[in-house]
Amino acid sequence: MTKPYAAGGAYIxxxxxxxxxxxxxxxxxxxxxxxxxxxxxxxxxxxHKETFVKNHRMSQQVFGLNKLKDVPELKLRAEQVLNGLSEGTI
Ligand code: SF4
Incomplete structure (x- = not known):
């Protein structure tokens, strides 16, 4: 495998x-x-961006990530989602 098989909701x-x-x-x-x-x-x-930036098949995604202006809000929401999954509320 040359890159992670991971996708967001838009792909789904x-x-x-x-x-x-x-x-x-x-x-x-x-x-x-x-x-x-x-x-x-x-x-x-x-x-995992430090790892992915070295992978030419992931560099475009890392470039897109670096352009995001809402990373702090994203990290907060990710924490809420992970907690919700642990608690069975999401
Ligand atoms: S959680 Fe809802 S919006 Fe997100 S991928 Fe699943 S069906 Fe689509």
Whole structure:
């Protein structure tokens, strides 16, 4: 495998019909309506960006991450999502 097989909600939405009628918005990564997959995808990239930046197949994603202006809000939402998953509330 040359890159991680990970995706956010936008990809799931594009490749399926699961997102129709979902309470979450696959395009959002922050806020109460943010899709957990989208939030955790960007959080995953951020946590491993030092590794991914060395992989030419991931450099575009890391470049996109570095352009985000809402990383603090993203990290907060990721923590909420992970806690919610642990507690069974998400
Ligand atoms: S949680 Fe996200 S990926 Fe899953 S159905 Fe809802 S919007 Fe789509």
């Amino acid at each position: 939405s594009r490749m399926s019909t699961y997102c129709k009628g979902c309470a979450y918005d696959p395009k959002l990564r922050t806020g109460e309506r943010a899709c957990p997959f989208t939030t955790l995808y960007w959080d995953f990239l951020d946590r």
